[in-house]
Amino acid sequence: MKSAKRALWPLWLAGTATCLPAPAWSQTKPTTPVAQVASVAFERFTLPNGLTALVHTDHSSPSVFVGLWYKTGSRDEPPGKTGFAHLFEHLMFQSTAHRPQEYMAALKAIGAVGANGMTRTDDTVYFETVPTNALDSVLWLESDRMGYLDGGITQGLLDEQRRVVLNEKRQGELRPEEMAWRHFLTAFYPAGHPYAHPTIGSTEDIEGATLDDVKRWFQGHYGAGNAVLVLSGDIDVATAREKITRYFGAIRPGTPISRPLQWTPSLTETRRDRLYGDFAQTGISRSWPIPNTSPRDTTLLLLAARAMAGPKDAPLVRALVTDAKVATGVTATVNESALGSILNVAIALRPGVSPEVAEHALDAALADYAAKGPPPSRLQSIIAATDASLLRSLDDHGAVGNRLGEGEVAHGDPAYFLKQRTWINEARPDDVRTVAAKWLDRPYYELVTMPVPDRQAASADVDRSHMPPPGPFKSQIVFPPVTTMTLANGLKLVVAQRTGTATVDLSLQFADGTLTDPGVAPTIVANAFRLLGAGARTRSGEPVEQRLSQLGIQMGAQAGPWSSAVRWSVANNRLDDSFALVADLVRHPSYPQTAVEDARADAMHGVEAKARNPFAAGMPLLNRATWGDTDPRGHIPTKQDADAVSRQRLLDYQSDHIVPGDATLYVVGDVSPERARALVEKYFGNWGGPAPHPHQPMPVAPSEAKGPRLILVDAPGAPQSSITVGTLIPPFDKDRSAAENLAVAALADIGSGRLNANLRQDKGWSYGFGGEIQDAPSGSRLFVARGTVQADRTAASLAELRREFLEFVTTRPPTEAELNAQRDTMIRAATLRYSRNAAFLDSLETSGSYHLAYDRPTTLAQRLDAVTPQAMQDSARRLLRPDALTWVVIGDLATIEPQIRALGLAPVEVWDVHGRKLR
Missing domain, CATH: 3.30.830.10 (Metalloenzyme, LuxS/M16 peptidase-like)
Incomplete structure (x- = not known):
């Protein structure tokens, strides 16, 4: 009695190789001599209750092999019931309603040999060989436990066999190979696959098995209609049919088992x-x-x-x-x-x-x-060895019976x-x-x-009673010298020479973004940059992607709200080649029709996906509620936007907006200003185009508060709720930005801010809750905080957030300790960031967009050190207006809406993900 994996080889393939002569194959057919075994005689019939019977007659020995296959195994176990098939196999050897003694004792009394049972993934089999004169006895025994085992199962027998199975399990787990097998099952098979758990099951499931559970397993899986009975040996078909019908004919058919029939794990990669x-x-x-x-x-x-x-x-x-x-x-x-x-x-x-x-x-x-x-x-x-093994096994009617049963099942x-x-x-x-x-x-x-490696730790020689204090921090950011110049066509060049670097990072930035020209759809701007190299070919005809790979160039183009850029990074010795390729893409983009159609389909899919995943709508809906649907900042992409994408519109935008007079090329790396200018003149110097479009600064919102708003969006059945909350704040001020960033960090830093400390660390309602200032070069900005919380804690989380916001600007303002902690973190982290070209390139782009000094990072420590607790508290009050917050809550409204309305947080509106008010 044991659980088993399906044999790795059929029984007749298990023989070892022998020294039989083996002639070579001809080109047309094998010439290896094959013993003639045309067939193995057997009779197959089915009783009205569904029992399948196979009978093979062999009178060479006065014995009969009896095998009973139940077509159920560990694959049929539902979650939480692993190990049931094997546990029940053990119970099948216990008493029934008509037989008080154990099954094995009854078998021994009639002279049976080779008796056992085996549970596998797909089936459970019981077998024994008995003297011919004991055939009626064993058929009575087998049919009795098939039909009436549940009448003999008691709590005591279940507990006894449970202990036996758990000891079998523990014994197996002593072998490290068993750990490897269990790891393999869960890694190789996908979650939910019937083979993803071991046949013997889990300790928790076995211990949890109740008497009712095992009786239900018996009734549902052990009927005659789910079984195959094999008699092989000293028995003729007519006698076998009569005896099988007499003993098994009145047994209940059982319930057909619904199950997967084919489920091969799919490995798309090793x-x-x-x-x-x-x-x-x-x-x-x-x-x-x-x-x-x-x-x-x-x-x-x-x-x-x-x-x-x-x-x-x-x-x-x-x-x-x-x-x-x-x-x-x-x-x-x-x-x-x-x-x-x-x-x-x-x-x-x-x-x-x-x-x-x-x-x-x-x-x-x-x-x-x-x-x-x-x-x-x-x-x-x-x-030859395999065939010899088969032929030898055919002399044993027990082996023949086993093959017949395995083949049928x-x-x-x-x-x-x-x-x-x-x-x-x-x-x-x-x-x-x-x-x-x-x-x-x-x-x-x-x-x-x-x-497990045999490793030894050295004796401790460190004082663990306290952490050693860090030495002096090097907080000064060293910025490379920056040179600026302008070409005759208006293209600006900014070079930050970092000697000793092997690569050069570049950004060709344009003062056009998705929000800067209300007359151009954001999808046109976005795709005009994103598709600059998509599906295109170089002048020589090779795909752009292939040429980029050959040159080792990492390139990307993206449109932002206020500016757009083509950025690339290349080894210094490939700089000239990279200029040639990027200049061609920027000045002569092809925008292949197939790439445009793919972009249109992606945009359409994005709109459709939003409806299927409302949790992605929090920020777009906050923007819509804040700015309104006529302001480009409040626009939510629609299918009409996707339809607006066409090759001609992209070409028109490129010729009208991607022009040198609106561009700045930033270069960071071991490149002298002279070399950089020579390359720019060579590849961009004769680039013409219309004058840049004038960019109107974004408007400043009225300073007076309009009152709070609360927008609910339904996500039926969602176990969590998404909360996005924000408020308008004044335009960017370079002299106040240090104090503003410190104040926001004290409140909303995802790692150390008050909001996260409350909802994640204290309450345990959220995985994380944080916030930030959404900066803009001009016009009003937004303070935004967001995160997800347990659905049943949504209203309570809103109440806690409201309390934190209010106290932050009234009774519990940011403290000096919070100021010092956030300031130290910002200064020390900033120094570490400036170690690669990309960080300096980011800084140059930001400074250019916000009209700041290019070396502004060098004054970061001084600007942060100058912030006082009072300045931080003043910034907090200026930025955060608890009476003018807009809340967007996405979740299962059937669960959360009544409690939210009861808060009285703000007037409640219900929207859909596209920003349409429903009620």
């Missing part, structure tokens, strides 16, 4: 795991998922696996053990199961060999096997083993090579199992 444990040596196991779509191919794959490993002359053994000396052993198997099979190749590494070295050797050996296939002599030996064909025999005896080396190459070339799952 996955690798490493697992440490009490393993004797390092091992590498690779597994390929194989669908059960072609039984013949699976059979040939069995041959391929058998041929690649085993004795010393096997290809993988010779390559990995004998020649490369990276392994001490190699195995190759095929695990056949109902929902899908597995090809597995595993090696045990020689001590001192790293997994990386062994993996390379294994890659080469498998590639060689896939290319050449099995040596003909090796394959012939396997086929697994393939719906009792004589499947004879069909398989034909496929194997007709197999040629090229057949086997073809099917092996087909699967070995696909992604696989690799598990590397390694012994």
